[in-house]
Amino acid sequence: MKIAIPVDEQNLESGVCPSFGRxxxxxxxxxxxxxxxxxxxxAVASQGGAGIRAAQVIADHGVKALLTPRCGENAxxxxxxxxxxxxxxxxxxxxQNIDAFAAEQLILLSDFHPxxxxxEK
Amino acid sequence: MKxxxxxxxxLSGKGGTGKTLVxxxxxxxxxxxxxxxxDVEEPNGHLFFKxxxxxxxxxxxxxxxxxxxLCNGCRKCVDFCKFNALAFIKNKPYVxxxxxxxxxxxxxxxxxxxxxxxxxxxxxxxKGVSGNVSxxxxxxxxxxxxxxxxxxxxxxxxxxVKELPVFVDCPPGSACIVMESIKDADYCILVAEPTVFGVxxxxxxxxxxxxxxxxxxxVLNKCLDGENPAETFCTENSIPILGRIPFxxxxxxxxxxxxxxARENEKFWILFASLLETVxxxxxxxxxxxxxx
Numbered sequence: 001m002k003i004a005i006p007v008d009e010q011n012l013e014s015g016v017c018p019s020f021g022r023x024x025x026x027x028x029x030x031x032x033x034x035x036x037x038x039x040x041x042x043a044v045a046s047q048g049g050a051g052i053r054a055a056q057v058i059a060d061h062g063v064k065a066l067l068t069p070r071c072g073e074n075a076x077x078x079x080x081x082x083x084x085x086x087x088x089x090x091x092x093x094x095x096q097n098i099d100a101f102a103a104e105q106l107i108l109l110s111d112f113h114p115x116x117x118x119x120e121k
Numbered sequence: 122m123k124x125x126x127x128x129x130x131x132l133s134g135k136g137g138t139g140k141t142l143v144x145x146x147x148x149x150x151x152x153x154x155x156x157x158x159x160d161v162e163e164p165n166g167h168l169f170f171k172x173x174x175x176x177x178x179x180x181x182x183x184x185x186x187x188x189x190x191l192c193n194g195c196r197k198c199v200d201f202c203k204f205n206a207l208a209f210i211k212n213k214p215y216v217x218x219x220x221x222x223x224x225x226x227x228x229x230x231x232x233x234x235x236x237x238x239x240x241x242x243x244x245x246x247x248k249g250v251s252g253n254v255s256x257x258x259x260x261x262x263x264x265x266x267x268x269x270x271x272x273x274x275x276x277x278x279x280x281x282v283k284e285l286p287v288f289v290d291c292p293p294g295s296a297c298i299v300m301e302s303i304k305d306a307d308y309c310i311l312v313a314e315p316t317v318f319g320v321x322x323x324x325x326x327x328x329x330x331x332x333x334x335x336x337x338x339x340v341l342n343k344c345l346d347g348e349n350p351a352e353t354f355c356t357e358n359s360i361p362i363l364g365r366i367p368f369x370x371x372x373x374x375x376x377x378x379x380x381x382x383a384r385e386n387e388k389f390w391i392l393f394a395s396l397l398e399t400v401x402x403x404x405x406x407x408x409x410x411x412x413x414x
Contacts, residue, residue, distance in 0.1 A: 048266070049205025049220045056199070056208050074217055081210045 001031045003101060004063040005094055006054075010038045012095040020068045021050035021075060027094060028061055031102055051075030059084055067097050067106065076112040126283045127404050130306035130335075132291040132299060134322025136163075139312045139342035139366065142376055144290035145169045146383045146393040147400070148254045155285050157275050159302040160292040161244060161259035161268035168379040172249025172256040179245050180259075180271045182223040183238040187214050191235035198227035198236060222266055244271045252384075255285070268292075272301045295329040303330070308404045309337040310363060313351035320350045327360065336407035338363040340396065361403060364396035 006023030008014050017023035022044055029036040039061075043053035055075040058066055059082035066079060067089045079086055087106040089097050100106050131144045141158075145166055148156040158166040185198075185207075194212040206220040207227060214227075218241060228236045244261040259271040276289070291302040303309055309330045313323040323339070330337040338361040341351055345368050355362050366372070372389060375382045382389035 043205065046205055047203075049217065052208050052217055052220065053205040056205075059210070074220065077217075078208045078210060078215075081208075081215065 001064045002062055003029050003031060003065045003067060003098070004058050004061065005029070005067045005089065005097060006041070007038070007094055012036075012098070013093050015092070016067065016069060016089045016094060016097055018069055020066075020071050021046075021052075021054045023054070026054075026057065028063065029098060031098075049074070052078055055079050055082075055084075058082075065101070067101060068109065071109055071112055073112045073114055126285065126287070127307045127401075127408075128287045128289060128305060129308050129310060129400065129404070130289040130291055130303040131310045131312060132295075132303060132326050132329075133293060133312040134295060134325040136293040138293075138314050138319070138322070139340070140293070141166055141169070141290055142342070142366070142382075143310060143312055143340055143393075143396075144288045145381050146389070147397050148288040149252070149381050149383045150390065150393050150397045151253070151286050151288075153253050153255075153285055155255045155257065155282065155287045156290065157257045157259075157287060158290045159259055159272050159275060159298075160290060161261040161271045161298075162292065164258045164260055166290050167247070167249075167256060167258045169381050170249075170251035170254060170256045172247075172251045172258075175247050175249035177245045177247045178274070179242050180274050181240040181242045182270050183225065184218055184221045184223060184241045185216055185227050185236045186239045187216065188235045188237060189213055191233045192231075193233050193235075195232060197230050197232065201226055201230050219264060219266065223270070244268065246271060246274050255282070268298055269301050272298065276302070276305060295325045299326075299329065300333070303333060303335060306335060308400065308407060309335045310400065311337055311339045311360075312342050313339050313354075314343055315341060315345060315349040315351050315368075317350050320354045323351055323354060327358070336403065337361075338400070338403055340364050340366065342366045343368040363399050363403065364392075366392065366396075 005027045006017040006020050007025050007027045008017045023041050025038045043050040051072040052074045055078035065085045067087050069089050086109045088109040131140045133140050148154045158164040196209050198214050199207040199209040204222045206217045208215045243265045247258045249256050259275045261268040292298045311326050313319050339355050340363050344365045372382055375385055383393045
């Protein structure tokens with residue numbers, strides 16, 4: 001299964017990025033083949049709608065599950081309609097999150113925040 | 122020479138500086154005038170004027186709707202949208218209405234003519250009368266992306282009586298919504314607070330009016346005895362000072378009770394009448410020196 005994680009740096013020992021839409025990179029990881037690659041997030045400098053664009057990239061790459069600490073309403077709508085499941089990531093490294101997902105220890109994300117519209121604290 | 126139908130915009134780099142105080146009082150002093158509240162996110166001029174005979178008009182924008190039977194899934198619209206208002210889900214475009222900026226690009230681009238337009242209300246314009254003042258207010262619905270279509274409606278030439286002076290109460294700051302509000306102004310009044318922070322905000326709108334090549338002057342509000350950094354800034358940059366409003370408890374009380382000071386107290390009538398006279402002199406001078414306006 002192909003999963004995706006927003007990341008701050010391009011290595012498995014870095015942390016999960018606290019923002020989904022504005023994460024600098026996405027890690028794509030295949031849990032069957034253990035193959036992975038990184039992609040620059042083209043939405044990072046968007047004036048608005050970053051979550052929609054980021055979710056689009058995730059869906060376009062055929063991802064079945066996204067691991068993220070949080071996610072906005074618009075991104076959630078794109079992902080849900082594209083049949084991508086959203087799991088809540090845990091504190092720790094990207095590798096620890098991949099392992100937790102493989103061990104079925106992650107839960108589905110259930111609360112989705114409205115857009116920040118430039119008011120992100 | 123133009124003085125009767127002159128359009129005067131009142132702006133400042135931040136909220137709470139005194140734009141509405143200056144706007145409503147100047148409009149009240151003028152024999153007859155038009156007051157336009159372009160601060161569509163939080164219009165408050167109507168609280169002072171309490172206009173009567175109010176009628177309103179809904180303002181809508183055009184947003185796309187997808188005719189799925191015509192769409193061939195080419196995705197050109199989704200890739201084009203710089204606002205990320207379109208997503209591509211299961212081979213069909215999907216519109217996020219609140220993110221759309223109504224640019225119309227997707228409709229133009231669609232090779233299958235599968236994108237039509239629909240009206241979406243974003244707010245309203247209210248017009249009423251308060252004594253000698255015709256009061257126009259723009260009100261944007263909460264959460265909308267841009268109030269510019271409302272401001273365009275407020276300022277469209279056809280609705281304004283040409284002989285009357287117009288006072289445009291602008292939104293705070295110097296973003297595109299302010300640019301739209303001052304675009305057709307003959308003169309800009311910059312309202313400034315006597316603090317270092319006030320100077321920073323004054324500088325923002327000072328840059329803006331110079332960029333738009335608008336004749337301008339400053340009203341120093343909340344003046345206290347002693348040093349006034351905003352005044353120093355004006356002197357250093359040779360910006361005309363149009364008037365000084367004192368930091369006055371009585372004025373503050375009237376204003377916080379949503380009363381128009383010039384209508385309540387002769388002292389303030391004189392203060393704002395003198396300010397209006399200075400502004401009109403400046404406007405006449407500017408329109409003579411720069412007759413293209």
